[in-house]
Amino acid sequence: MTRRARRARLVTWSYPSSWRARYGEELLCLLEDTYGEHPMSPRAWASLVGAGLTQRGRAAGAVGGLTGANGAHDRARAGTLSVWWAWVVFGLAGSAFAKFSEHWDRVTRPANRAVPSTAMSVMQGAAVVGALVWLAVAVVSWRALARVARRMGRARMLRLLRPALVAVAVVLSSTGVLVEVAHHLSAGQRNGASAWYGAGFLAWATVCSVGVVVTSGAVLGRIALRLEYSRRELRILAGLDVAAMSVMGVIVVSMIVWWASIAGAASRFFTTTALGATRTGASIPMVLCALTMAAGLALATWGTRRALHGARSLARA
Amino acid sequence: MTTDAATHRLRRPNDPSLLILTSLADGPKHGYALARDIAAFAGVTLSPGTLYGAITRLEESGLITAEPEVERRRPYSITADGAAALSTVVSEMTRLAQVGSTRLHGLTWRSA
Numbered sequence: 178m179t180r181r182a183r184r185a186r187l188v189t190w191s192y193p194s195s196w197r198a199r200y201g202e203e204l205l206c207l208l209e210d211t212y213g214e215h216p217m218s219p220r221a222w223a224s225l226v227g228a229g230l231t232q233r234g235r236a237a238g239a240v241g242g243l244t245g246a247n248g249a250h251d252r253a254r255a256g257t258l259s260v261w262w263a264w265v266v267f268g269l270a271g272s273a274f275a276k277f278s279e280h281w282d283r284v285t286r287p288a289n290r291a292v293p294s295t296a297m298s299v300m301q302g303a304a305v306v307g308a309l310v311w312l313a314v315a316v317v318s319w320r321a322l323a324r325v326a327r328r329m330g331r332a333r334m335l336r337l338l339r340p341a342l343v344a345v346a347v348v349l350s351s352t353g354v355l356v357e358v359a360h361h362l363s364a365g366q367r368n369g370a371s372a373w374y375g376a377g378f379l380a381w382a383t384v385c386s387v388g389v390v391v392t393s394g395a396v397l398g399r400i401a402l403r404l405e406y407s408r409r410e411l412r413i414l415a416g417l418d419v420a421a422m423s424v425m426g427v428i429v430v431s432m433i434v435w436w437a438s439i440a441g442a443a444s445r446f447f448t449t450t451a452l453g454a455t456r457t458g459a460s461i462p463m464v465l466c467a468l469t470m471a472a473g474l475a476l477a478t479w480g481t482r483r484a485l486h487g488a489r490s491l492a493r494a
Numbered sequence: 495m496t497t498d499a500a501t502h503r504l505r506r507p508n509d510p511s512l513l514i515l516t517s518l519a520d521g522p523k524h525g526y527a528l529a530r531d532i533a534a535f536a537g538v539t540l541s542p543g544t545l546y547g548a549i550t551r552l553e554e555s556g557l558i559t560a561e562p563e564v565e566r567r568r569p570y571s572i573t574a575d576g577a578a579a580l581s582t583v584v585s586e587m588t589r590l591a592q593v594g595s596t597r598l599h600g601l602t603w604r605s606a
């Protein structure tokens with residue numbers, strides 16, 4: 178195999194295996210016919226990687242509707258699934274924000290704490306409402322989950338959920354190790370004085386993030402994709418999508434208010450964070466958190482719109 | 495994706511799906527032949543990812559169908575639904591072009 182063909186095969190790995198099985202060979206033929214032995218253009222590389230990731234998102238139900246989806250029923254289901262994926266993205270960024278915003282009150286004068294404190298309370302309240310929304314989603318999905326479990330059988334279901342179970346075990350074990358280490362350190366060492374603990378914490382956070390993605394991939398991409406809901410359940414889920422999207426919107430607005438107020442009153446708070454050495458309040462971690470949360474909110478809005486549209490069509494039918 | 499939703503996507507003149515359907519209206523073609531034909535009649539170079547993303551969506555929507563493979567290359571042909579969707583969009587575009595053309599003519603006449 179030539180170097181170009183090896184590279185082309187490498188690029189097609191950004192696509193999900195089901196897509197590769199169906200279109201992979203003909204896509205490689207297209208690349209051979211188009212580029213021959215010449216190197217592929219950067220635009221072609223970017224296009225393939227982007228399209229591959231999009232197909233992965235579609236296969237997992239995160240974007241673009243379910244593969245082979247047809248009709249209002251599937252549109253409502255696909256929209257709801259997008260909102261769930263949006264919540265995963267949003268939750269990861271929100272957890273990072275919770276860590277970065279720790280101890281903000283220590284560097285802020287009491288007179289300047291009212292606005293950020295209120296914003297923080299609103300965020301925490303919204304997060305509780307969000308948890309209740311997902312509890313309601315679990316209750317509504319329970320019967321559909323039981324139907325899938327009966328159809329699949331326990332053994333197959335456990336096989337599909339195996340990556341999630343492994344990820345949860347790894348996250349719990351690494352958390353246990355971190356807690357044990359932290360127990361022997363002083364508060365100062367836990368908050369930046371120990372470089373080793375800092376590196377360990379970063380590694381733990383990475384393991385947790387990967388764990389959340391793997392678990393969500395298994396639960397949403399392998400099980401939730403197969404859930405079949407009744408019309409009534411889909412209408413309720415569309416309503417819960419609106420609630421989840423609103424919660425995300427409230428959190429984003431509160432975060433921006435908190436950020437702006439701290440940047441105005443105590444911008445040095447952002448200079449003391451591990452990654453963002455800045456005096457303006459536009460620290461890199463905060464910018465990344467805000468952008469990721471905004472992306473989650475955008476995906477949730479798109480999914481909610483789709484779910485509502487599907488639910489309305491079902492009600493009219 | 496429903497046929498209605500797929501038809502809605504076609505309403506942009508440079509939409510890859512519309513370009514592919516237009517190309518296939520002339521007969522079945524595989525990926526490379528499609529890309530060449532589209533570049534020739536529309537002056538648009540579709541990147542491989544964009545082309546196969548659109549082919550995937552169109553096939554899922556039932557607007558195109560795959561023919562038997564020939565030397566690792568799979569030709570695609572337009573289905574009856576695809577032809578109907580293309581016809582609808584082309585009629586709308588023709589109507590729009592006619593209105594635009596008529597009004598432009600009026601504008602030229604008034605300017606003169």
